[in-house]
Amino acid sequence: MSLEKSNGFAHFMVKRWVRLFPAMLVCSLLIFTTTSFFHERPMGQPEFRDLLPGLTLIEPYFWELLIGSPQGQLEGTFWSIYVEIKLYIVAGLCFFILGWRQMIAVMTVLFLVGTLVLYLDPWLVRNELHTTKLVLSIFSGRPCGWFATGALFYRYSITGNRKILGIAMIWAIAVAFGEGKSPWNEMPFEWARVWGCLVVVGLFTLATTYSPVRGVMGNRILLLIGFASYPLYLLHDQVMISMINKINGLISWMPVLLMPLLPLALVLCIAWLIARFVEPVARFWLRKALCDCAAWLKAKRGHAGV
16 A cells, blocks of 8 residues: 555655654664663663664664674564565565566565575585575565565455455465474474464454454554554563563562553553654654755756756
């Protein structure tokens, strides 16, 4: 939908950056300035340079290649934002050069390559071909499978074509099974990952095709969480773990399952405030600055032409 509402690749990427950067900036500064209070963070106290990956939306691996030294980051959960940017680049180029069908085909191939590389990793290492991390980092192929699935469901939602729905469902199940091989451990196959993904696929399919389920999924509480989901995602990880540890130290008698509730409520409130008040203002000024810059460049080119 975002691609179809953009005038070209550059316009699409600028819109995506304006969507992602304000919350990333605010949340990164909030996380960094409060780390001394949340000293129980499992990742420890960050350095100033750890702001770099989040604020540039470029993962630490590429910064390490560029500067030749280890590069940290504020939050481990930022990994998906780096993946998202790469998906935007690949999808945007494919969409505007080749079309939406070819875009989905390219995403499918990247998913298959990313999955195959994981299974070939032991053989590649034995033959001193240490390409797995490089391939996975450059293309982020496996998440491309979910991107292609979402694009197919979107095409069904606007066309009502049941054939596209069938392809989307089959491919979603295939991608879920592809998640059985984890890049983070040596297990040959993890059925728990597959079943978790299949549950999500089932809920997504029902919400897309069955209006009563869509009504349940659209209740106010879930909409509230959805509205604040991006800053909530950026903030929740280390801060919540630290707050849970603090509560455990102060109220050790509290049942373990209840300990995350207060931290979650607090982080959700902060995330909502950011989404409701801070992000719109930041986006307004960013768009204004970009428009002023574009107008200045256009005027300068016109003056140079004269």
